[in-house]
Amino acid sequence: MVYSGKKASESSEPPVEPRIGVFICHCGTNIAGSLDVIAVKEYALTLPHVVVSENYAYMCSTPGQNMIHDAIEKDHLTGIVVAACTPRLHEPTFRTATANGGLNPFRFEMANIRDQGSWVHMHDWDGGTEKAKDAVRIAVAKATMLEDLYPMAVPVEHRAMVVGAGVAGIQTSMDLAKAGIETYLIEKEPTIGGRMSQLDKTFPTLDCSQCILSPKMAEAGRMPGIRLFTLAEVEAVEGYIGNFDVTIRRHARGVLTPDEAAAKGIVGGGCTGCGDCSQVCPVVRPNTWEFGMAPRKAIYIQHAQVVPLIYTIDFDACVKCGLCETACGTKKAIDLNMEDELFTVKVGTVILATGYETFPIEEKSEWGYKLYDNVISSLEFERLICASGPTIGHLVRPSDGETPMSVGFVLCAGSRDNTGIGKPYCSRFCCMYSLKHAHQVIEKIPGCKAYIFYMDIRSFGKAYEEFYYRIQHEGAKFIRGRVAQIQELPNKNLLVIAEDTLLGMPVEIEVDLVVLAAAVQPTAETEVVRRLFGVSCSADKWLLEAHPKLDPCGTTTAGVYLAGVCQGPKDIPDTVAQAEGAASAASIPIHSGQVELEPYYAQCVEKLCAGCGMCVGQCPYSALSMIVADDGRTVMTVTAAKCKGCGTCGGFCPGGAIRMQHFTSPQILAQIDAFFLGGEQ
């Protein structure tokens, strides 16, 4: 149904005496086991306007919903109260049941007697019962004042945006594009591919990571439905589901693509990725993509498989000597004076896939990372063992370039760590990649010993446990216990000091190289993007899904979805699975063409409005403006489609002239009065 456009002053109190039905859910024993549901049901009947009160084992079940349906017809109810779990879980369920019974769905109110009742007062039968009675009384007070409301239907832009082009972002964009939705793919790095492109092999199948990712990268780069923007970041966000206006900052690349060159009238110009510029560039800098283990020029590509294959100028390093311009010749691809560009796009839905970075393990100084040459991180190991890496796949120890004959792998380096320096959570994929690393050293270096220092091995996925057995049989040594300290010996070997908790004794093992399986954390940009889109985060700063079980891809901001590790640590299969889920979720509103917005918007009661205009500055969405009314007075007016229903204007209006639908001042005051002043008949 579509908003009728009725003015607030025209709406009136329900013409008939309210008739409220109250339904108490047992939730099995979740509620009924901790408080007296029968007493609550009987108490409800003593409340004004309550004409029917029932209790049932599972109100959310079909028979439970039918009770509501039947009671509306039989008892001519004007309002429904269900005392059960939280409205954040089942308000939609019971609204549908209310609507099916022929009543406007917004005449439903929920009393939370489980999540904020029985579950938090499990051992206080009387206290919990009294609280549940009060919760019902408060809900009934509101239900008597509820009125018919109609959601606004707004059209949805037939475009989507994906922020972050790691494997999650690539998969999501490709799915959306294949579903016929034009998709903006925004990546802050000069190339797509993300963390997965830095890996050598993937567990447990030992596929070459680039071999399975590169074709996807290339396909994503040329798919007509994907508008790819690398070296780009989200700068500002406005709007709401269906109609987001996202401003993108495209950092100056210093190099023109063939399309950009054509647009500038340079025939046959633009970067072809030939690399002539890089060869003549005199400035050498560490390649950050290789963790500084290889050099790069000031004009560079991160690695051979970059998408798009366009060189990038590092303007922090560039001395603007112009040699590259000369080398580029007639292609005229280089523009040393290029500046950042801002542009705004309109999209219907957004998927965040901003990934992860590793925890700075140097903060755990007892392991000597960045102090001792031969202590490296797992991602550095990936590059050192990778055939396309800085050593062409020869694993060497950094101090002397020798082949290590013994390698210690320290798991949970910063994960499952409650000391306050590390991260309290499990980073989830480190066990498996450390097993993979052990396999790689045993396979590549005959006679090399692999020691795995672990707390638990979590081989949770399909064929993972079998992989664990395989590595055990290949001869890796497993030592259960967190590593206490790593000491460097005069020959640059390392002494790993740990407790073997299975033997119940301390162990000291000398190894040539130590690899720390560093904890993972959200990228610094994730926090920026999260705030721009108004998405919540967990205590660990991972982006928070709308519901961990029922809505794992959604967020509390309608139209914004999550994919990949930005939501929490996950391996590649789980990342890709969630990416496909997010693509599906994000395409639903787009394909349905319109979404219904909850009708919780503000209205101005013109006869009460003094025209002070104070409310206008309170609104974060510029939804309010001052107009001249029919009678010549200046009054406020609301653009309902812009209003998100926070009610900040209504909370501020000195004259009480603003009416927040479904959260009107009389409704809230009635709830407060119901609690303190009683209300039993």
Next chain:
Amino acid sequence: MADEWKPKIIGIICNWCSYAGADGAGSARTQYPPDVRIVRVMCTGRIDTLFVLKAFADGADGVLVSGCHFGDCHYLAGNYKAAKRMFLVKSVMQNMGLEHKRFRMTFVSASEGAKWAVVINDVINTVTEIGPSPIAAERKRRGL
């Protein structure tokens, strides 16, 4: 003891952070005393100082307003505006003869179920220590 005094406290809390956090305390089965009742609003920005003062006028022993952390508001800045407004509450409370400590504004995010329990315990303990609201006592004396 059946007639032991228990404080009557109301919590007016935002849907996106504190209400979700309070649900989170439930999912984790974190136990706290049942002396706080909840009224849900979409944003703490919705909270008119009138709501808080009406609760005190009705005889509330304590009022809790809780929303998102600064910078995390689902509606960008409703919590900042609410926090500014709530200063007014304290000055009016003084005129009503009520102790400031009966009113509290807190910030509990959707993931902070444990913090919610700490907040509730703290509010209940603080209000219990101060004792019954003089307004409630007066209402009782007059038989209202």
